[in-house]
Amino acid sequence: MGRARDTRPAVPPPVRGWLGPIGALAALAVLVLGVRYAGHGRPGAADAWVQSAAEGVRPRWRRLALATDFLGEPLGAAMLLAAVVTVCLLLRRPRAAVLAVAGTGLAVGATKLIKPLVGRTIHDGHLSYPSGHTAFLTALALVVALLLAGRLGLGRTAGALLVLGAALAAGAAMGWAQVVLGAHYPTDALGGWCTALAVVPATAWLVGRTTGAGRRERR
Template sequence: MGRDGRVGRPLMSGRSRARAASLLLVLAAVVVVLGALAFHQSRAGSLDRAVDAAVIAGYGGHAAAAVWLAAPGAGLPAALCTAAVALACLAAGRTNGAVLAVGAVCLSVGAVEWVLKPLVGRTYDGFLAFPSGHTTTVFALAASVGVLVHPSSTHGAWRSRTAVAAAVVLACVVASAVIALRWHYFTDTVAGAAVGVGTATGLALVLDTPVARGLIARAASRVQGRQGA
């Protein structure tokens, strides 16, 4: 097996990379605009009030169910979901996919918790809320799955669509749950989704560069060498 074989095939095709770059600009604009509107606010906007009321009413006061549905976005459940995707990638010989899954979640959550929340300063019941960390986590993982299972041909396309659809549905459920629990406003979840998807997309572009692929291949080679020693 050649050194590049330890990395796995590129995460994106040439056409996908061009679309991904455009998507990144749109997502960045969404975060900037919503962040400016939410800057140092402690109340819901008109859009938040309309959507939040509908979501809260839809849950009908089932707070316990909402807590369970929000769980995949934080803590041990989020770590286990991320690890499962990463291990599946390693088993398939796609080291770059494992790096994408773990890196997208860690980088996006770090950006939210250490940069964006303190910078924007929006609060909900006294807690920093913009963007939603739960939503960021699940959308970063969903976007990573979308990149990883995108078929190179029509063969298996329905499986890929099913996997992506399931990941997106889970992410949307988590977003709705944190709104129902009154942890976040609707626009907090939109910004979280934008950060998560944007981070996964941007990282995929970086990991497809020759420099990144070389670094991953060398790291994988060293690990295999130690395991065989």
């Protein structure tokens, strides 16, 4: 029984069919936004509207934003990732653990590669597009939701609602924190969210290919 669990894929089969197309659309969105804001150093119209709504938050909300931001900082991210990997291993889901590390690492790495290519800046020339913090938390939420969807045996619709809902909640929370703290424009956060949606499905496919999960999948 333990061996059967170990060979289960990181992405539940009911979810796999729509995750790829969503990843492709997200990659296109990252490209479109990157071209749109390439070389810019000011907020766009949509950014300015959202930023005006986020200005002047109460101190307690700012403290919440700082706490959320910490989850994307090196120490906070390492602690959060270590907790998720530990849970995956305790549940005997090594592929989910590999996906958590590789998915978040590649998502954040992608933002670091994209930033100098786009060249969008905020606050004295700091590269801002796309948001690495938002990409990290969204990617980790995707992995956790995929693990839960498989664990609960959810079908296509329920699995999609869980996975996309988790990604949206995580991306919105971190994106809000970045805007409130003035670290990113809202469209930077959107770009980071889309980066995670593009990278995690591709990473999951790669993990499946390299570990042979697709060939040994068991029901």
